[in-house]
Amino acid sequence: MPLLAAYTAEEMKSIFVMQGFAGLSLFSVLLLMALGLAIIFGQMGVVNLAHGEFMALGAYMVYLCSELTHNQFPALAPYYFLISIVVAFVVAAIVGTFVEWGMIRFLYKRPLDTLLATWGLSLIMQQAFRSIFGAREVTPTLPEWLMGSFKPTETIDIPINGVFVMALSLVLTGLVALFIFRSRTGLHMRATVQNRAMSSAVGINTALVDRFTFAMGCGIAGVAGAAFTTIGSTGPDSGSRYIVDTFLVVVFGGTGSIVGTIVSSFGIAQGQSISEFFLEGTMGKVVTLMGIVVILMLRPQGLFPSKVRS
Amino acid sequence: MKKFYQNVFGGTQGMIGIILLAILLFAVLPLTLDIFRLNLVGKYLTYAFVAVGLVLLWGNSGVLSLGQGIFFGVGGYCMAMFLKLEASSVENTAIQSTPGIPDFMDWNQLTQLPAMWVPFKSLPFALLAVVLVPSILAFILGAAMFKRRVGGVYFAVITQALALILSLGIDGNQGLTGGRNGITDLRTLLGWDIRTQSAQYVLYFACGILLIGCILLSRFVLSTRVGRVLLAMKDREDRVRFSGYDVASFKVFIFSLSAGMAGLGGALFVLQVGFISPSLVGIVPSIEMVIFAAVGGKMSLLGAVYGTLAVNTGKSLFSETFPQLWLFAMGGLFIAVVMLFPNGLAGLWESARDRLKKMKAQKRPEIPATGSVAVPVPAELAETGGKP
Amino acid sequence: MTVKKEILLSIEDLTVSFDGFKAVDSLNLYVDRNELRVIIGPNGAGKTTVLDLICGKTRATAGSIKFKDRELLGMQEHKIVRSGIGRKFQTPSIYENLTVFENLEISYPSGQSVLGCLAFRRSAAVIERIEKVAEMVFLKDFLEIEGAFLSHGQKQWLEIGMLLMQDPELLMLDEPVAGMSPAEREQTAVLLNKICENRSILIIEHDMEFVQRIAHKVTVLHLGKILAEGSMADIQKNEKVQDVYLGH
Numbered sequence: 001m002p003l004l005a006a007y008t009a010e011e012m013k014s015i016f017v018m019q020g021f022a023g024l025s026l027f028s029v030l031l032l033m034a035l036g037l038a039i040i041f042g043q044m045g046v047v048n049l050a051h052g053e054f055m056a057l058g059a060y061m062v063y064l065c066s067e068l069t070h071n072q073f074p075a076l077a078p079y080y081f082l083i084s085i086v087v088a089f090v091v092a093a094i095v096g097t098f099v100e101w102g103m104i105r106f107l108y109k110r111p112l113d114t115l116l117a118t119w120g121l122s123l124i125m126q127q128a129f130r131s132i133f134g135a136r137e138v139t140p141t142l143p144e145w146l147m148g149s150f151k152p153t154e155t156i157d158i159p160i161n162g163v164f165v166m167a168l169s170l171v172l173t174g175l176v177a178l179f180i181f182r183s184r185t186g187l188h189m190r191a192t193v194q195n196r197a198m199s200s201a202v203g204i205n206t207a208l209v210d211r212f213t214f215a216m217g218c219g220i221a222g223v224a225g226a227a228f229t230t231i232g233s234t235g236p237d238s239g240s241r242y243i244v245d246t247f248l249v250v251v252f253g254g255t256g257s258i259v260g261t262i263v264s265s266f267g268i269a270q271g272q273s274i275s276e277f278f279l280e281g282t283m284g285k286v287v288t289l290m291g292i293v294v295i296l297m298l299r300p301q302g303l304f305p306s307k308v309r310s
Numbered sequence: 311m312k313k314f315y316q317n318v319f320g321g322t323q324g325m326i327g328i329i330l331l332a333i334l335l336f337a338v339l340p341l342t343l344d345i346f347r348l349n350l351v352g353k354y355l356t357y358a359f360v361a362v363g364l365v366l367l368w369g370n371s372g373v374l375s376l377g378q379g380i381f382f383g384v385g386g387y388c389m390a391m392f393l394k395l396e397a398s399s400v401e402n403t404a405i406q407s408t409p410g411i412p413d414f415m416d417w418n419q420l421t422q423l424p425a426m427w428v429p430f431k432s433l434p435f436a437l438l439a440v441v442l443v444p445s446i447l448a449f450i451l452g453a454a455m456f457k458r459r460v461g462g463v464y465f466a467v468i469t470q471a472l473a474l475i476l477s478l479g480i481d482g483n484q485g486l487t488g489g490r491n492g493i494t495d496l497r498t499l500l501g502w503d504i505r506t507q508s509a510q511y512v513l514y515f516a517c518g519i520l521l522i523g524c525i526l527l528s529r530f531v532l533s534t535r536v537g538r539v540l541l542a543m544k545d546r547e548d549r550v551r552f553s554g555y556d557v558a559s560f561k562v563f564i565f566s567l568s569a570g571m572a573g574l575g576g577a578l579f580v581l582q583v584g585f586i587s588p589s590l591v592g593i594v595p596s597i598e599m600v601i602f603a604a605v606g607g608k609m610s611l612l613g614a615v616y617g618t619l620a621v622n623t624g625k626s627l628f629s630e631t632f633p634q635l636w637l638f639a640m641g642g643l644f645i646a647v648v649m650l651f652p653n654g655l656a657g658l659w660e661s662a663r664d665r666l667k668k669m670k671a672q673k674r675p676e677i678p679a680t681g682s683v684a685v686p687v688p689a690e691l692a693e694t695g696g697k698p
Numbered sequence: 699m700t701v702k703k704e705i706l707l708s709i710e711d712l713t714v715s716f717d718g719f720k721a722v723d724s725l726n727l728y729v730d731r732n733e734l735r736v737i738i739g740p741n742g743a744g745k746t747t748v749l750d751l752i753c754g755k756t757r758a759t760a761g762s763i764k765f766k767d768r769e770l771l772g773m774q775e776h777k778i779v780r781s782g783i784g785r786k787f788q789t790p791s792i793y794e795n796l797t798v799f800e801n802l803e804i805s806y807p808s809g810q811s812v813l814g815c816l817a818f819r820r821s822a823a824v825i826e827r828i829e830k831v832a833e834m835v836f837l838k839d840f841l842e843i844e845g846a847f848l849s850h851g852q853k854q855w856l857e858i859g860m861l862l863m864q865d866p867e868l869l870m871l872d873e874p875v876a877g878m879s880p881a882e883r884e885q886t887a888v889l890l891n892k893i894c895e896n897r898s899i900l901i902i903e904h905d906m907e908f909v910q911r912i913a914h915k916v917t918v919l920h921l922g923k924i925l926a927e928g929s930m931a932d933i934q935k936n937e938k939v940q941d942v943y944l945g946h
Contacts, residue, residue, distance in 0.1 A: 047463050106649060111463045112374045113648045116604065119597055120644025127637035244474050244593070247467045282482040289475050293468060297454045300464065535815035538800050542793040549791050551775040552753065554810045554864065563812045 023273030025162040028169035030265040032224030034249040040217035050122035052239025054218045058088035058225025059234040066140030085226045092222025093215040100214040129236040137235035161230040254302030317533035335518040352514040352582045354622040359575025361603040361614035363568025369608035372544035377469030381444035383591030385573025389580040392436035393496040418485035440577040448569030456558040477592030492587025604647045607656025704731045712761035721747045723922035739919035753785045784866035790853035794846040802828045805863035835859035851882040870900045
């Protein structure tokens with residue numbers, strides 16, 4: 001275990017910066033996953049334990065696009081990645097629509113049952129990935145411009161893909177926030193969350209709003225999957241690696257708050273990244289998770305609780 | 311005495327259920343299965359301890375815990391620690407650099423037994439720990455969460471996180487816990503070799519008896535006022551506070567009780583199977599134990615046993631012939647139980663029984679069932695036609 | 699000879715604000731022992747909120763509520779109940795999956811801790827009390843029926859019965875006859891007048907005819923403050939009250 005005293009001040013600074021950037025990649029993935037889950041949970045009180053599998057679905061779609069492009073249309077190679085992000089979003093959203101229509105909408109009043117049913121769905125999706133893509137991990141061929149890193153100083157090494165992923169996350173978060181708070185559909189979504197009966201009475205088709213919301217949450221998870229391909233390889237159980245963290249991020253931030261989700265995912269990702277460097281592998285994650293759980297027990301409503309009269 | 315019969319054994323019907331289960335466990339299975347398969351059934355029965363606890367916690371109180379593997383594992387590790395220490399006597403470990411300590415500690419260059427392990431040299435301590443450590447752990451966790459009104463989905467996912475934390479923590483500390491491989495190579499309990507066939511028979515029967523004991527204990531608890539408070543809590547938690555009850559303390563009680571049972575199951579697992587590892591503690595086993603209870607019928611204590619046996623039997627049959635299909639089937643089972651069979655096997659059994667009764671009753675003229683009951687008007691008002 | 703009135707409940711400067719909106723604004727209210735007080739007022743006046751604050755369902759922002767000289771603010775709900783306050787909710791709040799008998803039994807005020815419940819026995823005294831209360835609330839023949847199968851009016855009576863089991867010194871009722879037929883209202887009026895004895899009662903109601911039958915003293919709330927207080931006759935003549943609520 002590396003001792004703090006063994007590093008010079010200069011080296012410590014570099015470590016923090018680099019771990020900070022490693023943390024930023026994790027932050028981006030967590031943020032995108034949490035955003036999708038927060039929207040679904042905040043909107044409908046549904047915890048989708050298969051959310052990680054929608055992320056994996058997006059990642060696999062990027063892999064498929066990569067294979068398709070490089071085998072059939074090599075000329076498109078430099079452009080495919082950005083297109084595949086859109087494909088990931090669309091496919092995940094479509095699958096999400098079917099899942100909501102076929103299963104979730106029957107379980108709205110039963111949140112504990114939704115947990116179990118979505119866990120079953122995650123098992124089915126994982127096995128489907130295993131059967132279709134194989135048990136070994138796959139990686140899409142990443143475009144040239146995502147490779148490498150730039151070095152602002154001698155000791156600091158910042159990978160480009162990390163910066164790209166972060167930029168993608170912030171842009172998407174901004175778009176989602178804009179959509180929810182400025183568009184008509186977003187207005188319908190917010191109305192349905194705050195007063196379902198009344199929204200229905202004024203003509204909002206709340207069932208469609210729910211379906212749309214769920215699909216959107218899954219689509220965002222798909223984009224998280226696309227982002228994930230730039231920092232790691234994809235296997236059938238890649239999704240289950242982040243589901244607990246994602247849920248803790250959502251609850252820690254305070255459900256119903258986008259700012260909370262951002263702050264919370266940043267804090268948790270950085271906490272994990274930095275503690276992982278100083279403690280052996282899994283203990284870093286253990287310490288971070290324990291910290292979050294303890295804080296949640298002391299403050300169950302999260303960092304930015306919604307101030308609605310119950 | 312009659313009350314005791316009614317409460318603990320559930321009257322005639324309940325008694326028949328227990329007797330049928332006893333016949334299955336103690337007569338039918340031992341006579342029809344070879345010792346290898348009977349030992350497997352014994353393993354499944356240890357999972358049933360957790361499922362019975364979930365019937366109390368989830369079925370009757372509405373509190374879903376996705377982390378019961380924590381308590382199963384803690385109980386198992388307590389038992390394993392005692393057995394490992396016995397198996398690591400100075401003679402057995404003479405070839406180690408430090409004899410007298412478990413092998414994995416030796417591999418990790420430990421020269422002394424960690425303080426945490428020392429009390430487990432004593433069997434009475436280990437036996438008490440098997441039930442008390444999980445219960446006390448549940449008491450602390452439960453008090454921390456229930457007093458702050460953390461419930462429902464939040465509680466479920468936090469228990470899941472705790473299961474993850476524990477399994478990772480065990481995994482990452484090989485010197486202390488045996489790490490990912492767990493604690494293995496267990497041999498004797500106070501000199502009695504637990505690996506022999508006769509020992510396996512004895513342990514199987516002990517397991518069955520203790521399981522039925524837990525069911526009777528649960529029946530007793532549910533037959534007291536506690537049972538009715540729990541049902542009310544499941545229906546309307548807030549209202550129960552206004553009836554004068556400290557809801558949190560009831561939840562803590564039932565959580566601790568279910569944890570103690572799970573711990574006992576874990577210890578019996580270690581005795582019958584001969585090892586424990588973090589793979590029995592984490593997220594996946596914990597949520598599987600929920601499905602055992604769900605398939606049996608989450609409000610039925612006997613159902614929990616049948617559900618556990620059914621799912622695990624299916625699992626081993628499927629995994630042998632169609633391994634790829636098993637996860638599909640398992641996932642489908644989760645969805646089917648939630649959407650189609652919310653009362654599990656017990657529910658199917660009861661509706662079959664009701665249909666039989668109806669068929670018998672059809673010989674008599676049908677009395678139409680009334681939905682709402684008419685309001686009786688007292689005599690004084692009836693005379694005056696409703697006016698004062 | 700003047701009967702010395704004892705103040706059972708004293709609310710002083712009670713305020714609760716939700717994000718700036720003051721649902722209850724510096725309210726002062728006093729209820730004597732064995733008094734029957736009716737609270738009326740337009741919707742949104744803060745009537746239900748006052749009951750919520752007393753029984754601990756909502757936290758106050760400022761002020762004090764003293765019951766028998768003990769401060770209630772900050773106390774947990776079940777402790778407030780055990781100190782002698784009972785609340786009936788606006789929508790009938792009974793335990794649907796328990797029978798009428800079990801609903802009444804669960805409200806029996808002794809042995810309510812975990813250990814107490816494990817040791818609790820359905821003694822002859824308990825059964826007798828349950829049967830007596832069931833008779834008072836017209837449910838003697840329905841003891842084995844599950845709560846879910848009762849009519850709306852019967853659910854209201856069962857809830858009143860559950861409160862009677864608790865035998866509180868202060869009984870709070872939120873629109874006890876809402877949704878009842880005229881015959882049921884009659885019976886409820888008779889019932890309430892009977893259980894009034896040896897108890898203070900705080901009632902929120904809209905049905906003026908009903909209020910007239912039972913009220914001793916009436917308090918009118920408006921916008922979280924007291925608009926007027928007095929006998930029914932005084933209130934009906936009060937111009938401010940007519941403007942805001944009763945109509946001319």
